[in-house]
Amino acid sequence: MSKMLRSWKTWVALAGLVFLLALPFLRLAGGYLQTLAFLTFLYIILSTAWNILGGYAGQTSFGHATFYGLGAYTTAILALRGVPPLLTMPLAGLVAAFYGLLWGYPCLRLRGQYFAIATIGVGEATRLLVLNVDDLIKHSALLQGLLHRGVLTGGATGLMLPTPPDIRAYATGFYYGTMALMALALLVSWRVKNSKFGLGLFAINMDMDAAETVGVNTTRYKILALLLSAFMVGVAGSVYAQYVFYIDPQTVFGFPVSIAMVLMPTIGGIGTLVGPVLGAVVYGVVQDRILTANLDLGPIKLSLSSMHLLVYGGLLVMIVLFEPKGLVGLFRRAAGWWQRRRSRPVAAAAQ
Amino acid sequence: MSIDLPALIVSAVLLAGLYATMSYGLALIYGVMKIVNLAHAGVMMWGAYAAFLLVARLGVNPFLAPLLIVPLFFGLGILLQRFVVRHVMSAPPISSLLLLFGTWLIMQNIAYLLFSGDTRTITTPYTLLTLKVAGFAISVNRLLVFVVGVVALVSLQRFLGHTYLGKAIRATAQDSAASQLVGINTDRIMEIAFGIGTALAALAGTLMALIFAFDPDFGRSHLLKSFCIVVLGGLESFVGVALGALVLALAEALSILAVMPALQDFISFAILVIVLIVMPGGLMGLIGKLKPKGVLR
Numbered sequence: 001m002s003k004m005l006r007s008w009k010t011w012v013a014l015a016g017l018v019f020l021l022a023l024p025f026l027r028l029a030g031g032y033l034q035t036l037a038f039l040t041f042l043y044i045i046l047s048t049a050w051n052i053l054g055g056y057a058g059q060t061s062f063g064h065a066t067f068y069g070l071g072a073y074t075t076a077i078l079a080l081r082g083v084p085p086l087l088t089m090p091l092a093g094l095v096a097a098f099y100g101l102l103w104g105y106p107c108l109r110l111r112g113q114y115f116a117i118a119t120i121g122v123g124e125a126t127r128l129l130v131l132n133v134d135d136l137i138k139h140s141a142l143l144q145g146l147l148h149r150g151v152l153t154g155g156a157t158g159l160m161l162p163t164p165p166d167i168r169a170y171a172t173g174f175y176y177g178t179m180a181l182m183a184l185a186l187l188v189s190w191r192v193k194n195s196k197f198g199l200g201l202f203a204i205n206m207d208m209d210a211a212e213t214v215g216v217n218t219t220r221y222k223i224l225a226l227l228l229s230a231f232m233v234g235v236a237g238s239v240y241a242q243y244v245f246y247i248d249p250q251t252v253f254g255f256p257v258s259i260a261m262v263l264m265p266t267i268g269g270i271g272t273l274v275g276p277v278l279g280a281v282v283y284g285v286v287q288d289r290i291l292t293a294n295l296d297l298g299p300i301k302l303s304l305s306s307m308h309l310l311v312y313g314g315l316l317v318m319i320v321l322f323e324p325k326g327l328v329g330l331f332r333r334a335a336g337w338w339q340r341r342r343s344r345p346v347a348a349a350a351q
Numbered sequence: 352m353s354i355d356l357p358a359l360i361v362s363a364v365l366l367a368g369l370y371a372t373m374s375y376g377l378a379l380i381y382g383v384m385k386i387v388n389l390a391h392a393g394v395m396m397w398g399a400y401a402a403f404l405l406v407a408r409l410g411v412n413p414f415l416a417p418l419l420i421v422p423l424f425f426g427l428g429i430l431l432q433r434f435v436v437r438h439v440m441s442a443p444p445i446s447s448l449l450l451l452f453g454t455w456l457i458m459q460n461i462a463y464l465l466f467s468g469d470t471r472t473i474t475t476p477y478t479l480l481t482l483k484v485a486g487f488a489i490s491v492n493r494l495l496v497f498v499v500g501v502v503a504l505v506s507l508q509r510f511l512g513h514t515y516l517g518k519a520i521r522a523t524a525q526d527s528a529a530s531q532l533v534g535i536n537t538d539r540i541m542e543i544a545f546g547i548g549t550a551l552a553a554l555a556g557t558l559m560a561l562i563f564a565f566d567p568d569f570g571r572s573h574l575l576k577s578f579c580i581v582v583l584g585g586l587e588s589f590v591g592v593a594l595g596a597l598v599l600a601l602a603e604a605l606s607i608l609a610v611m612p613a614l615q616d617f618i619s620f621a622i623l624v625i626v627l628i629v630m631p632g633g634l635m636g637l638i639g640k641l642k643p644k645g646v647l648r
Contacts, residue, residue, distance in 0.1 A: 060445050106628040112444045113387045117578050118627045124575060125620035132613050255571065259456070266449060307464065313456030320450040321438055 020179065024172045031168075038175050038243070040284035041182040042236055047264035047276035047283075048185045049232035052192055054262070055271035057225045058205030059108065063119030064261045066103075066126045067096035067230040069253035071237025073130065076159040076247055081148055085161070089238045096234025097227045104226040108219065111208070119258075127253040131155055158248025161241065174243050181239070185232055186277070192228070193273055201225055205271070233261075256309075263312050266319060269328025278327045286311065361487055363597075363604035365497045369558055370596035372500035373573060374580040375507070376551030378592050381581070382524040383544040384440065386447040390431070391552050391577060392570030393458030394424065398556025399565045400466055406473050406561075413475045413561050414495055417503075420557050421550045428549025432542045440541075455570075462567035472564045496558045503554055507547070508589055520544050572616055579623035 023034050046068070053059050071092035079085040107118045134155050137143045146152050153159065164170045192198045200221045203211035212218050241247050251257075264283045269275025287308060323329045373395060380388045401420050405411040411419075435454065439446040480491040511517035522530040523540045531537050559565070559573065580599050584591030599619060606618040 058443075058445065060448060103624070107624065110627055113448055114627055116445075116448055117387060117582075118624050121575055121578070121620040121623040121627075124572065125617050125624070128614060128617040128620070132611065132617075135611065135613070262449070262452070307460060309456045310460035310464070313453045313460065316453030316456065317435065317450055320442075320446050320453065321435070324442070324446065 024175055031171075034171070034175060036284065036288055038171070038178055039288075040281055041175075041178040042239060043260075043264060043280035043284045044182050044277050045178075045185045045236045046233055046261050047268070047280040048182075048189045049229045049236070050261040051265040051271065051276040052189060052201075052232075053222075053225045053229040055265050055276070056192065056198060056205065057201040057222055058112075058271075059222060059225070060112075060116045060262065061119045061226075061229075062116055062255075062258050062262060063103075063121075063123035063126075064229070064233055065123055065253050065255065065257035066099060067233035068237040068240070068257055068261075069126070069130065069247075069249070070096045070099050071234030072241035072247045072252040073153060073159070073237075074234070075238040075241045076161055077148075077152065079161055079242075080159065085238075085242045089235055092238035093231040093234040096237070097231040100226050100230030101223065104223055104230075108222045108226065120255075123253070123255060123258050127249050127255075130253055131249045153249070156248065156250075158246060158251075161245040163245050171243070174239065178239055181235065186273070188228070188232070189276075190273055192225075197221065197224065202271075259309075259312075263316065265326075267312075267315055267326055269326035270324070272325070272328045275326055275328040282327070283312075358487055359604050359607070360601070361489060362493065363600040365489070365493045366604070367593075367597040367600035368497035368500040368504075369555065369562070370576065370580055370600055371504060371593045372551060372558065373555030374577040374584070374596060375504060375589070375592050376548035376555070377577045378581045378584065379520075379544055379551070380548035383520060383527075384436075384541055386436070386440075386444065386451070388548065389448060389451040389574070390454040390458065391548075392574035393455040394427075394549050394552040394570075395556035395559065395573055396462060396565065396567060396570040397458060398424065398553030399560035399569060400462060400471075401553065402557040402560040403466075403471055403473055403565075406475065407471075413473065413477070414499060417499060417554050417557055420553050421503075424553035425546040425550040427553075428546035429542045431549065432545035436545065437538070437541070459567050459570075466567065468566055468568075470564050470566045471560075473560050475561065478561075492561060496561055500555070500558055503551065504589075504593075507551070511589075516540075516543065520547075575623060576619050579619050579626065582623065582626050 020037060023037055026033075046064075050061065050064055054061055074092040074095045075085055075088045078088045078091070103122045107115055107122065110118055130153050132155065133153050134147075134151055137146055137152060151159075192201070200211065200216040200218075203214070203216050204218050204221060208218055237252060240252070260283065264279035265271075265276040266279065267282055268277065268279025319326050323333070325332070376394075377388055377391050380386065380391075398420060401423070402413065402416050405416045405419065406413045431454070435450065436447065439450050475492065477492040477495060481488045482491050482494065483489075511521055519530065519535045519540050520543065522533075522535060523537050523544070527537050530540070555573075556570070559569075563569075576599060580592060580595035583595030583598055584593070599622065602622060603615055603619055606615055610618065
């Protein structure tokens with residue numbers, strides 16, 4: 001314990017926590033910082049969830065937007081029918097997990113690259129289905145009952161949720177709630193990493209045949225990882241729908257959502273506990289800064305909003321080429337260099 | 352609503368030629384290097400914009416534009432392989448997947464910067480021309496696109512089958528270690544294969560731009576279709592790719608009879624996922640499997 005108290009890391013983490021807890025009361029920059037922090041919490045949940053399947057088990061999914069979208073739509077559809085939105089959150093997670101089982105069970109039998117390709121297909125197919133499901137239902141007498149005022153998903157128009165009267169208190173409530181969910185997600189990720197289950201996932205990641213030979217039930221482990229991941233993303237989608245009050249297929253089911261979930265852990269450090277957090281923070285801040293920035297070069301005015309994926313694409317290429325463990329790997333390398341530098345004079349003196 | 356079935360099939364066959372062109376590059380790169388080229392989508396899109404620049408801005412004849420575009424993208428492919436992709440050849444497959452995905456993102460956003468997100472179309476003198484053959488009205492534009500695609504594929508097939516370089520490429524695809532043993536410079540072969548794959552993707556993009564509207568996001572659904580075809584065709588065989596292209600084009604065309612047009616793409620993505628899961632060997636694998644059982648001869 002005293003060793004922990006002496007470490008600078010503990011103090012930095014504590015200071016950060018106090019700052020985040022006090023943020024809603026500080027009202028920095030007119031609450032702007034609070035919104036940014038809220039979104040970053042949400043990103044951390046997504047990134048951590050993706051990392052359980054993509055990082056620990058090494059199954060790259062380009063289809064995680066399906067879970068996010070299903071979570072968001074579950075909450076929105078039920079809320080419009082009078083169910084209190086907060087109560088729908090576990091259900092949103094379960095629906096996402098169920099859908100994960102539906103496509104994960106067959107797809108996870110595919111290996112590596114094939115799984116990744118299949119997930120792109122699943123993601124696109126799901127988005128198109130949600131976009132058109134209303135028209136399909138209208139033609140079928142059996143399913144008419146699913147409609148509410150003539151809509152289920154609202155097609156491309158999306159769904160609008162009623163806003164509460166005191167929006168500031170509502171947002172602050174969500175700020176703390178999401179922070180707690182983020183802590184929970186990190187706890188789950190940490191527990192998984194240090195469990196027999198986690199070891200099994202790492203074994204699958206390194207060599208699937210070898211893992212099977214030593215008795216890891218690879219199919220079951222991969223599906224469990226997917227279910228856990230899908231549940232967390234589904235809950236995050238539900239939070240998003242309740243916070244933004246408006247969802248449509250492009251914003252929650254779109255390919256960019258899946259891309260974001262691949263990018264964040266990869267930038268931070270794939271397969272590590274802290275990596276997805278770092279990646280999500282970088283993503284959140286860069287997204288926010290770049291999306292609002294404008295370059296003014298005299299005659300040429302360049303809006304940077306279209307450049308954010310350029311930045312991420314560049315980052316991704318650099319990371320794969322030079323530091324596959326992302327920011328975490330970079331920090332480790334820097335720390336190692338620093339240690340060697342500090343220990344060198346001592347070693348020289350000993351000689 | 353009455354649908355002219357024969358006309359539907361004719362147009363599906365014409366589309367299949369284009370589909371085969373767009374997928375063969377992907378299959379070739381996978382065959383030789385065992386990597387899935389996600390940047391394929393970006394290259395197709397750049398091919399479309401290259402055609403847009405040449406045809407719509409500079410007034411080049413649309414069917415001469417490939418003569419410029421193909422060598423250009425062949426060079427680009429070689430550079431990509433030499434300076435980027437080569438470094439992850441021995442890494443786990445996920446690295447190359449992410450790397451090429453990053454490359455795709457970069458290409459896409461350069462296009463957004465240069466051309467904005469507006470949807471573009473190319474209109475040529477051939478666009479509205481139709482030919483009446485045996486009672487069918489055939490779009491001259493689509494027919495020419497089909498012919499260019501087929502000519503490119505057939506000449507590539509001749510090249511792979513009858514030249515030293517082509518045979519070396521096929522040998523590397525079969526067993527790169529053994530090819531190295533008999534004195535083939537596999538690094539060089541991989542560069543050439545990546546170059547050819549990229550050039551084919553760009554050619555497909557150019558041809559597609561003459562038929563469909565496009566924007567910087569345009570490659571994605573075509574990438575998925577290419578995967579679908581390649582997986583149907585069994586990843587490494589030329590006949591298989593052609594067959595896969597035909598099956599997908601027909602399935603898409605005929606799906607109009609069963610589902611609404613908005614869900615047409617859904618059909619091809621569903622086929623992709625189902626085929627990946629149910630028949631990992633693709634159509635050729637299925638035929639091979641049925642042969643010994645005496646179901647097919």
